[in-house]
Amino acid sequence: MKDIKKVVQVRSCLGEHCVECDEMLPSEQGSIHIKINHYLDHGYQLLCVGIEGQSLSNGQANLETIAILGKGEKVK
Numbered sequence: 001m002k003d004i005k006k007v008v009q010v011r012s013c014l015g016e017h018c019v020e021c022d023e024m025l026p027s028e029q030g031s032i033h034i035k036i037n038h039y040l041d042h043g044y045q046l047l048c049v050g051i052e053g054q055s056l057s058n059g060q061a062n063l064e065t066i067a068i069l070g071k072g073e074k075v076k
């Protein structure tokens, strides 16, 4: 595995701009694969996917998917 020089984190519940091309990535629930695919197109590789849970004041849990992607240095 190449050395990872750059790491980005994407979340399913947040609208985010791509750190590479500044494109707006959608924030709809369940759309995290769109963000992941977008970063894969930039040469990133998927490092980790996780679920983060938050307890809401009404007693319900709010689950959010988080993905960590990393990009290594290009081998010349």
Ligand SMILES: [Zn+2]
Pocket: 018, 019, 020, 021, 022, 023, 038, 042
């Ligand atoms: Zn991009």
